[in-house]
Amino acid sequence: MSDPSIRQRKLDHVALAMSDAAVSTRDPGWSDVTLVPVTLPETNPDDVDLAATFLDFDLQAPVFIAGMTGGHPDVEKINAALATAAQTHGAAMGVGSQRAALVDPDLVPSYAIVRRHAPDAFICGNIGISQVLEGETGTDVMRRLIDMIEADAMAVHINVLQELVQPEGDIKPGGAYDALGELVAKSPVPIIVKETGCGFDRVTANRLLETGIAAIDVGGMGGTSFTLIEGIRAATADDQRGARLAQTFSTWGIPTACSVLEVRETGLPIIATGGISDGLQAAKALSLGAHLVGIGRKILAAAVDGPEAAVEELGLIIEEIKISLALSDCRNLEEFAARQPVLSGQVALWQARDKNLNKGGAD
């Protein structure tokens, strides 16, 4: 059954995400992370090998094109462009929530196109925690979602604040850990849990670890803000409550850099997403312990212009990561992981909290 409101929301999200008004006014933390330069390095950027392994899958670079779209015929081209970039550079890629295609099978091609353009890439499906809680992710549905894109993993997105703000939001908190545990047990592919702009705290990350999930995408604050996007949609629809809530909670969340510090003690593979728009910021996220960096808005903006622009943008980001490692005199991610960045400001405060809690302080 077709639901025009879901299709429209998918288009609204892409259009609004392009506006500066959709970007958090808070800093994701990169200005508080300094990579220590090796003044006279002996490593050439061309000799830096960014090969990474994520959930037993070999990537040429530790970059994940964040799950963003699908769900409207008009976004099919964008997904094709993003997939071309992932395939060209050996990066991973996610699609946006596939719920739209469950409700309206005519929308399947807007997701399926990704696998056609990225036959060898790590591709991740996407569904919301609300669907998991509503029992809408039974074995058959999971099979459909996975087969739609031949997914290597499935992401479950958490967006409690967005659901509370949006007029059509539906969130019934409670029972999520049990539901996720059941999903993990029956899913034929690994389950990644991701936030979409508020980040993960340490307590949640540790509880998620017990459910058997395979990785966490921190989806921290400081980049695309769905609270702000829903606020704009609410204001346009004359929904004063939604607009007011979005304004009040627009800075709610944990900055991406700080969220990486919060979740790294789980030992789970971490994807750092939220407010990464160049390769130096990406390298800073890696230096904090992220295994991959997720990039949304920046590469989406390029993909809107077509596959060449998306390939070029992702290539530039990867080149910047290589230069960051070369300037640190590191030839690969393993060597780079052994380096300690200098932390200041809010990131240093979150690290101090981390250390205090590890000494037995109460959370």
Ligand SMILES: Cc1cc2nc3c(=O)[nH]c(=O)nc-3n(C[C@H](O)[C@H](O)[C@H](O)COP(=O)(O)O)c2cc1C
């Ligand atoms: C237009 C758009 C649509 C998105 N849709 C989804 C979605 O359906 N599911 C999801 O998990 N995340 C979604 N996201 C969130 C991204 O995966 C990512 O977490 C977020 O954009 C933060 O990264 P950025 O600051 O680099 O944009 C979307 C982001 C954008 C920009």
